[in-house]
Amino acid sequence: MQAKALEEANRQLAICNACRYCEGFCASFQAMTRYRSFDDENIIHMANLCHNCQACYHSCQFTCPHEFDLNIPKALANVRAESWESHVPGSVAAEKIQSNGWIIALITVVAAIMFGLIGNIPWISDENFYSLVSHNSLVAVFTPLFLGPLLILFIGLYRYWNTVGGDWIQGRDLSAAFHAAGTMKNLDGGMGQGCNYENDDRYSQTRKWAHHATMYGFLLCFASTSVATVMHYGFGLEAPYPFLSLPKIFGVSGGILLTLGTSKLLYLKTKSDPKLGVSDRRSGEYGFILILWLVSTSGLLLYWLGGTAAAGAMLNIHLASIAAFFLTLPYTKMAHGFFRLAALIREAQMAKA
Amino acid sequence: MPIEIPKIEPELGLIRPGEGPVSYDVIVVGGGNAALCAAIRAAESGAKVLLLERARRSYRGGNSRHTRNFRCMHDAPKGMLTDQYLEDEFFEDLLKVTQGNTDEPLARLAIQSSEECYDWMQSQGVYFQESLSGTLSLSRTNAFFLGGGKALVNAYYNRLEDLGVDVHYLATVLDVIVEDRLFDGVLVDIKGIQSYIRGRSVVLASGGFESDKEWLTRAWGDAAKNFLIRGTPYNTGGVLKNLLDKGADQVGDPTQCHAVAIDGRAPEYDGGIVTRVDCVPFSIVLNKNGERFYDEGEDVWPKRYAIWGRLVAAQPDQVGYAIIDQKSYNLFMPTVFTATKADSIPELAEKLGLPIETVAKTTAEFNAACQEGEFHPTELDGLATKDLEPAKTNWARPIDTPPFYGYELRPGVTFTYLGFRVDHDARVSFSNERATNVWAAGEIMAGSILGQGYLAGFGMTIGTVFGRIAGKEAAEYASQSA
Numbered sequence: 001m002q003a004k005a006l007e008e009a010n011r012q013l014a015i016c017n018a019c020r021y022c023e024g025f026c027a028s029f030q031a032m033t034r035y036r037s038f039d040d041e042n043i044i045h046m047a048n049l050c051h052n053c054q055a056c057y058h059s060c061q062f063t064c065p066h067e068f069d070l071n072i073p074k075a076l077a078n079v080r081a082e083s084w085e086s087h088v089p090g091s092v093a094a095e096k097i098q099s100n101g102w103i104i105a106l107i108t109v110v111a112a113i114m115f116g117l118i119g120n121i122p123w124i125s126d127e128n129f130y131s132l133v134s135h136n137s138l139v140a141v142f143t144p145l146f147l148g149p150l151l152i153l154f155i156g157l158y159r160y161w162n163t164v165g166g167d168w169i170q171g172r173d174l175s176a177a178f179h180a181a182g183t184m185k186n187l188d189g190g191m192g193q194g195c196n197y198e199n200d201d202r203y204s205q206t207r208k209w210a211h212h213a214t215m216y217g218f219l220l221c222f223a224s225t226s227v228a229t230v231m232h233y234g235f236g237l238e239a240p241y242p243f244l245s246l247p248k249i250f251g252v253s254g255g256i257l258l259t260l261g262t263s264k265l266l267y268l269k270t271k272s273d274p275k276l277g278v279s280d281r282r283s284g285e286y287g288f289i290l291i292l293w294l295v296s297t298s299g300l301l302l303y304w305l306g307g308t309a310a311a312g313a314m315l316n317i318h319l320a321s322i323a324a325f326f327l328t329l330p331y332t333k334m335a336h337g338f339f340r341l342a343a344l345i346r347e348a349q350m351a352k353a
Numbered sequence: 354m355p356i357e358i359p360k361i362e363p364e365l366g367l368i369r370p371g372e373g374p375v376s377y378d379v380i381v382v383g384g385g386n387a388a389l390c391a392a393i394r395a396a397e398s399g400a401k402v403l404l405l406e407r408a409r410r411s412y413r414g415g416n417s418r419h420t421r422n423f424r425c426m427h428d429a430p431k432g433m434l435t436d437q438y439l440e441d442e443f444f445e446d447l448l449k450v451t452q453g454n455t456d457e458p459l460a461r462l463a464i465q466s467s468e469e470c471y472d473w474m475q476s477q478g479v480y481f482q483e484s485l486s487g488t489l490s491l492s493r494t495n496a497f498f499l500g501g502g503k504a505l506v507n508a509y510y511n512r513l514e515d516l517g518v519d520v521h522y523l524a525t526v527l528d529v530i531v532e533d534r535l536f537d538g539v540l541v542d543i544k545g546i547q548s549y550i551r552g553r554s555v556v557l558a559s560g561g562f563e564s565d566k567e568w569l570t571r572a573w574g575d576a577a578k579n580f581l582i583r584g585t586p587y588n589t590g591g592v593l594k595n596l597l598d599k600g601a602d603q604v605g606d607p608t609q610c611h612a613v614a615i616d617g618r619a620p621e622y623d624g625g626i627v628t629r630v631d632c633v634p635f636s637i638v639l640n641k642n643g644e645r646f647y648d649e650g651e652d653v654w655p656k657r658y659a660i661w662g663r664l665v666a667a668q669p670d671q672v673g674y675a676i677i678d679q680k681s682y683n684l685f686m687p688t689v690f691t692a693t694k695a696d697s698i699p700e701l702a703e704k705l706g707l708p709i710e711t712v713a714k715t716t717a718e719f720n721a722a723c724q725e726g727e728f729h730p731t732e733l734d735g736l737a738t739k740d741l742e743p744a745k746t747n748w749a750r751p752i753d754t755p756p757f758y759g760y761e762l763r764p765g766v767t768f769t770y771l772g773f774r775v776d777h778d779a780r781v782s783f784s785n786e787r788a789t790n791v792w793a794a795g796e797i798m799a800g801s802i803l804g805q806g807y808l809a810g811f812g813m814t815i816g817t818v819f820g821r822i823a824g825k826e827a828a829e830y831a832s833q834s835a
Binding site: 014015017018019020021022023024025033036037055056058059060061062063064065066067068189190191193201202 | 411418419421480481482483485486487497498499500501502503504507511620623625626627628629683686687688689691
């Protein structure tokens with residue numbers, strides 16, 4: 001990691017630690033009280049606990065133009081992004097994609113063209129979904145596309161775990177971490193009043209709900225694919241599935257949630273103050289939300305278009321967006337979900353000690 | 354007698370005193386806690402309210418930005434407040450710190466009203482949090498604002514916006530026009546443009562004069578040059594002086610300010626809470642000549658930090674140096690600036706710019722006077738020096754384990770005591786006669802209740818209680834006179 005982000009965070013946290021008025025907001029500040037001074041690993045840990053709710057900035061007496069010039073949301077966001085980039089193999093790719101969101105779009109377009117060329121897809125479908133593209137070729141393309149990036153991500157997580165000095169994980173660490181992640185505890189402002197984000201120093205629950213929709217929508221979509229895989233291989237039940245089947249119920253509800261959630265997150269991001277977010281990587285954040293939006297929206301449209309002529313084109317877009325999503329997964333903001341969870345697990349370990 | 358008008362740049366359709374339409378029901382001068390409570394309360398009564406804040410938006414809120422809690426009476430656990438804190442105990446605590454220098458009816462009014470303030474503040478969008486780490490001793494008496502005073506200030510300004518109150522930032526009130534105890538309007542400079550704004554009533558809540566170094570110098574002499582101001586640079590007491598000159602009745606020692614010992618490297622203004630240095634009870638404190646001058650272990654720090662501002666102010670060049678060793682380094686809150694660190698006492702003295710031999714001698718004498726015994730950092734442990742002048746009566750352990758750490762201390766001024774005398778309605782008086790439509794709240798009148806000393810969180814209690822009273826009364830008067 002570059003020393004600059006860590007140094008700046010260290011400078012600011014030393015001032016925070018002599019104040020601590022923000023202790024009630026979130027886990028980052030509760031973690032802070034354990035330290036008298038900060039090593040790199042402490043700072044990286046606090047940075048990955050931070051959800052960028054920005055409450056500490058708006059509550060701070062020492063923000064610019066004060067000479068202390070505190071901006072903890074930004075300082076921690078910079079350390080956080082660098083911590084993902086530096087821990088996953090292929091740091092250069094991570095840095096490039098985080099700071100150039102258009103790369104994700106480019107990959108999507110290229111993938112769509114490739115699917116179009118290679119797939120030799122007939123434009124008119126019949127009853128069978130796989131007449132559009134064979135199941136085996138789908139598996140052949142997506143299995144390495146899925147497992148490779150996941151492997152890279154998990155190597156990054158393993159390195160991260162070593163950096164922050166993580167212990168063996170126990171059940172109660174996991175349950176505390178999943179509870180915090182599942183409820184977005186650290187976006188509720190500490191007293192349930194919500195966070196500051198899109199509306200200056202007023203608290204709001206909007207971002208939390210938009211994130212819930214996105215996260216649970218994503219998980220439902222993932223569940224849909226997983227269930228369908230089991231049905232396909234385990235029970236020989238092939239797509240298309242009826243509306244009242246698990247893959248459809250999960251997929252459609254998840255898709256709708258994911259489309260709504262990402263739309264709202266995109267809107268909120270345009271209303272948020274770039275000064276309080278990560279430096280130089282805003283386009284990567286937009287790119288990540290957009291690709292999630294495209295995955296779910298194209299999936300829903302694909303279902304809605306059904307047997308029409310446009311379905312083939314939509315399938316291309318859908319598959320290309322999924323490919324781009326997976327291919328870039330360890331190098332986009334998708335990393336935040338995994339590193340955040342790791343930080344919450346580590347925090348559960350340290351809080352009980 | 355015609356009202357004398359200061360020089361006015363006739364920029365914005367100027368209305369002269371006594372002429373033209375009344376623009377506002379209530380004008381609130383100031384933008385901190387008391388002003389905000391007054392403005393909210395007046396607007397809730399239906400008054401058309403204008404609030405004039407001297408600072409720019411990011412610095413709004415005066416010294417309230419730097420606060421973190423308010424002291425609150427309660428007869429049973431309440432929200433974040435544990436156990437109970439009854440009126441008599443509260444009043445006893447006040448008597449102790451002020452040594453009786455208080456107006457009992459006003460003090461009791463503030464204390465009795467503090468309990469309902471808790472709920473009222475919550476209803477205005479203020480959130481409370483558990484007592485901060487390291488402040489467990491306050492969890493019974495003081496309710497902490499989630500995010501501190503600036504978060505409270507933000508909540509109140511948002512409330513004002515919702516209530517349709519007009520707020521001007523960078524608005525300096527130059528003259529409050531009062532004739533025969535009747536307020537007419539204010540001459541105000543808003544972003545460089547002067548105008549006269551009329552109001553049916555006025556609430557003065559613009560703080561003390563602690564940021565006016567010239568004023569402090571008149572009281573303290575040249576020593577004031579070396580004072581640091583812990584809070585807002587905007588509290589220069591202009592409105593206070595303006596009305597005292599016009600015969601408003603005053604209260605509080607005009608020469609006194611409340612000062613604590615803070616880190617000597619703090620910014621000249623607005624260093625706030627983080628500039629505190631809590632290591633004094635575990636240290637020896639030397640002046641620039643390398644000599645001790647007071648019992649560092651007289652009492653627990655929360656009860657003694659306030660006298661150290663004055664003690665340091667009385668030393669040459671208004672500076673002190675707290676010196677500790679490795680044993681004590683983790684016993685107090687982290688400091689904003691890192692300590693000067695050295696492996697020996699002479700090296701530390703050199704780094705701090707102190708006379709090396711004297712420091713070595715003072716430290717050796719102190720160490721020799723330390724006695725065997727049990728050390729308890731959180732309570733009076735009676736671990737005292739023997740045959741040493743001045744004695745250290747608690748936590749006296751030899752300073753002998755490297756590395757050694759040193760902190761420069763300077764007086765940090767928190768607030769001043771001089772203010773308006775008010776009655777139970779927060780009404781200002783002139784020559785012992787109540788003004789018709791002038792109220793005051795917050796630091797500008799707190800000297801009535803806090804004649805000397807300080808009780809943590811009580812400034813915010815006074816501001817909230819009397820801000821609300823002033824706002825209510827001012828709005829009532831405005832509606833009756835309309």
